[in-house]
Amino acid sequence: MEPLTAVVVGHADLGENDRIVRFLTAERGRLDLVARGARASRKRYGGLLELGTRVRVIPARGRGALVRIDSIELVKAPDRARSDLDRIALLAYGCEVVARLAGEDMPEPRLTRLLVVFLELLELDPVAGPASRIALEAKALTFAGVLPSLTHCAGCREPLEDPVVFGWESGAAHAACGAGVPTTTAHLAALEVLRRTPLFETLELPSPGGWLLSDLVQHHTRRELKSRGLLASLV
Ligand SMILES: [Zn+2]
Structure with missing residues (x-):
């Protein structure tokens, strides 16, 4: 074999x-x-x-x-990724998020490649920050077919304008068109940028912060991410 x-x-x-x-x-x-x-x-x-x-x-x-x-x-x-707590926490989190979204008994070349690139990123300076963490979430969710549009309303299909909400099943929508947690078009646009930026280019990017996409991983897979608590305590 x-x-x-x-x-x-x-x-x-x-x-x-x-x-x-x-x-x-x-x-x-x-x-x-x-x-x-x-x-x-x-x-x-x-x-x-x-x-x-x-x-x-x-x-x-x-x-x-x-x-x-x-x-x-x-x-x-991993070498440096085992050497300090920030990198250790990111490594554990990256492995958990990507693996959680992967299927069983089906090829997952994109998710595997994504995790490999993330592991390579953790060997570099500076240590990856929240922008890289969120980019990983966005890409993993996209490759798994889970992340919906972040620019257009899931209800009426028109471009998003505030006020907007994000529903775990339904995605982003005008507040008048759907239900979910309140967010902003600016936040969703920043997530969209990170979804489209190669991981290696995210080290210098500002982070929109927050755990919206991480929450989406948890809702989609119906379980808490065990490694998130440690990571959240560090940043
Ligand atoms: Zn709408």
Whole structure:
């Protein structure tokens, strides 16, 4: 079998000895594989199973819920992204957001590439700020087909004018045309700019702030983002 292009995006313990490792792969989307002996011996896999590590992994043959790792090799491990708390928090958040929006058993080349670029960004100076974090959210939601228009009303299709609201299911709308949390056309326009700006160009951009798109990820996936609390406490 060809190796999968993968990023480690999470894990859970499995019994005394093993660990379930969650990968985001370009070829098969989100994929959980069993790492035999990963709990019993950390040395066995070195740093290969740490969050944000890029690997090439081959699943063992077989189907079902608990397929094990047949082989795994390092492509690139986070370096600076493990060295300070801001970067660690961003790494955890990026992995969680992108993986959460990825499908299972379907190719996800764009989301995987997005996460790889975000991980590369975390190795650079200055440390990524909220603009980069929001750009990541906007792009991930767009690639997942979730982010609606930020410039036109979901109700009447006309250009947005204040007052506007943002509905988790319905998207942005004139306050008269829809329901949702109040926001502004200026805020939505700033999100639209970040959606369209390459990640590497977001380091110097001002941030519109806020967690609107992060909230959208949570509503869409019906679960809280575990890594958001730490990140929010730092910025
Ligand atoms: Zn309208």
